[in-house]
Amino acid sequence: MRRYLRLWLTFLKANLLLELEYRANMIAGAALGVFWAGVSFVSVAVFYTQTETIGGWNYAQALVVLGLFVITQGVISALLYPNLQRVVEMVREGTMDFVLIKPADAQFLATLRFARYSSLVDLTAGALVILFALQQMRYSPSWSALLTFVATALAGLLTLYGIWASMAALAFWFVKIENLSELFQSLFETARFPVSAYSGVVRFVLTFVLPIAFLTTVPAQAIIGALDTPLLVAAVGIAALALAVSRWLWRRALRNYTSASS
Amino acid sequence: MRHWLRMYGALLRMGWSTVMEYRAQIVIWMTNSLLMVTMMLVWLGISSAGPVNGYTSADFVAYFMIGWVVRNLTAVWVSWELDYRIREGKLSPMLLRPMHPIHHDIAFHWAEKGLRSVIVLPIAALVLLLTPNAPLKLDVPTLLAFTVSLFMAWAIKFMIDFSLGVLAFWLSQASAFFEVFYGLTLVLTGAIAPLAMFPEAIQQALWWSPFPYMLSFPVEIALGRITGEALTLGLGVQAAWALLCTAVAALMWRLALRSYTAVGA
Numbered sequence: 001m002r003r004y005l006r007l008w009l010t011f012l013k014a015n016l017l018l019e020l021e022y023r024a025n026m027i028a029g030a031a032l033g034v035f036w037a038g039v040s041f042v043s044v045a046v047f048y049t050q051t052e053t054i055g056g057w058n059y060a061q062a063l064v065v066l067g068l069f070v071i072t073q074g075v076i077s078a079l080l081y082p083n084l085q086r087v088v089e090m091v092r093e094g095t096m097d098f099v100l101i102k103p104a105d106a107q108f109l110a111t112l113r114f115a116r117y118s119s120l121v122d123l124t125a126g127a128l129v130i131l132f133a134l135q136q137m138r139y140s141p142s143w144s145a146l147l148t149f150v151a152t153a154l155a156g157l158l159t160l161y162g163i164w165a166s167m168a169a170l171a172f173w174f175v176k177i178e179n180l181s182e183l184f185q186s187l188f189e190t191a192r193f194p195v196s197a198y199s200g201v202v203r204f205v206l207t208f209v210l211p212i213a214f215l216t217t218v219p220a221q222a223i224i225g226a227l228d229t230p231l232l233v234a235a236v237g238i239a240a241l242a243l244a245v246s247r248w249l250w251r252r253a254l255r256n257y258t259s260a261s262s
Numbered sequence: 263m264r265h266w267l268r269m270y271g272a273l274l275r276m277g278w279s280t281v282m283e284y285r286a287q288i289v290i291w292m293t294n295s296l297l298m299v300t301m302m303l304v305w306l307g308i309s310s311a312g313p314v315n316g317y318t319s320a321d322f323v324a325y326f327m328i329g330w331v332v333r334n335l336t337a338v339w340v341s342w343e344l345d346y347r348i349r350e351g352k353l354s355p356m357l358l359r360p361m362h363p364i365h366h367d368i369a370f371h372w373a374e375k376g377l378r379s380v381i382v383l384p385i386a387a388l389v390l391l392l393t394p395n396a397p398l399k400l401d402v403p404t405l406l407a408f409t410v411s412l413f414m415a416w417a418i419k420f421m422i423d424f425s426l427g428v429l430a431f432w433l434s435q436a437s438a439f440f441e442v443f444y445g446l447t448l449v450l451t452g453a454i455a456p457l458a459m460f461p462e463a464i465q466q467a468l469w470w471s472p473f474p475y476m477l478s479f480p481v482e483i484a485l486g487r488i489t490g491e492a493l494t495l496g497l498g499v500q501a502a503w504a505l506l507c508t509a510v511a512a513l514m515w516r517l518a519l520r521s522y523t524a525v526g527a
Contacts, residue, residue: 024434024435025435028435028438031438032438032441032442035441035442035445036445039445039448039449042449042454043301043448043449043454046454046455046459046460047304047305047308047455047459049459049460049461050308050314050315050459051308051314054304054307054308055307179286179287179290182290182291182293182294183290183293186293186294186296186297187293187296189296189297189300190300193300193304197303197304197307198303198304198307199303199306199307202303
């Protein structure tokens with residue numbers, strides 16, 4: 001475990017050095033991060049010029065969800081998307097072999113090797129939105145609210161990782177998996193609103209079929225102190241399930257892998 | 263004239279076979295426009311309690327379904343295409359052809375719209391048929407005005423995107439501008455909310471910009487919200503924007519070619 005943590009930190013350092021080589025690229029990426037956070041903000045704010053609540057959530061509460069949405073998008077573009085892109089490339093070109101011969105876990109090496117630092121801007125922007133929202137509510141969360149928030153947010157991140165690692169594993173069979181990630185991004189757009197903003201069927205799908213509600217709505221409920229225990233348990237359960245599925249898919253993928261060409 | 267017809271005939275055939283080759287990819291790109299469906303669902307949640315600024319639930323469905331059609335049929339990506347060609351040195355062979363490369367891109371965009379229409383139009387028609395009291399103006403003059411306006415909406419977007427793509431001749435990070443333009447078309451054209459939902463001052467300001475003419479204007483024509491004198495005037499303003507954007511694109515292209523030195527052999 002300590003060995004993997006050290007490896008990961010080494011990767012992060014290597015990525016930082018690499019990214020600093022392309023300064024203009026980094027600055028453009030950071031500026032775009034701020035821009036997209038602004039776009040997301042406007043797309044929620046415009047609804048509140050016409051109404052007091054959406055699905056029972058007032059403006060400040062919905063901003064917490066929005067902040068989590070911006071953070072999650074930042075995590076996707078910082079940690080998940082760069083690796084998925086590389087996995088697809090490596091499977092297509094046969095360079096995955098070089099990952100497999102290294103003396104460390106293949107899933108770890110393939111899904112956590114790369115990072116994009118300019119997306120840290122998204123994380124900061126999202127955190128600021130949440131702090132602003134809490135300040136608007138004149139509300140400071142209790143210790144238990146903070147604790148469940150950390151637990152559900154962590155569970156959300158692990159669920160997200162599980163989904164992306166599973167998509168990466170599918171690349172071994174279908175190669176062009178970028179399409180699937182594009183589809184995920186389109187569906188994930190729904191997470192900028194509390195899940196109760198949607199009616200019956202859509203809400204059900206977003207909660208139980210695609211666990212998008214657990215990425216933003218549930219942690220937001222936790223920090224506001226409006227989360228019931230069953231949802232907390234469900235969040236942890238779904239995270240465990242997503243991780244297990246990704247593990248299982250990677251095992252099967254590697255067993256069937258015969259490399260490209262030659 | 264015959265020369266143009268033959269040229270576009272050949273280009274469209276070429277474009278169509280490329281579209282067919284990448285059809286799965288195109289359908290995936292189309293899922294981007296699901297954002298509008300998301301927005302519709304949230305507006306429907308709000309309007310279930312009563313009309314919002316003159317929009318009932320049926321109005322929202324009609325607005326977003328027509329808007330979804332318009333957004334799909336005005337999708338542009340020519341800037342990315344230019345950026346790629348300039349960086350990879352693929353522009354030079356196109357410059358050798360006895361025609362302006364923009365015709366290649368226009369024809370490919372239109373061919374792609376063929377595929378998008380086949381998917382989008384039946385879905386939108388079905389949803390609108392199933393929506394009681396969907397407010398649509400379906401007489402011939404309105405349909406004609408809508409079609410003209412839809413074409414001009416595409417032209418404005420295409421020419422702005424083309425002009426931004428030309429920036430790649432000078433800038434290595436030009437794609438940041440393409441992305442900002444894309445983001446602005448989401449927020450300012452009426453794709454996330456009918457413009458009537460924005461504060462009055464912002465609405466006023468927006469109608470002085472080209473953005474409403476890329477989506478909101480054709481959609482509101484189809485809904486019968488823009489008629490008579492306002493319609494004639496609006497079409498005039500839209501045509502002026504289309505011409506202005508075309509002129510800018512032509513000018514930028516000229517300036518760029520003067521400074522262009524090909525990459526590679």
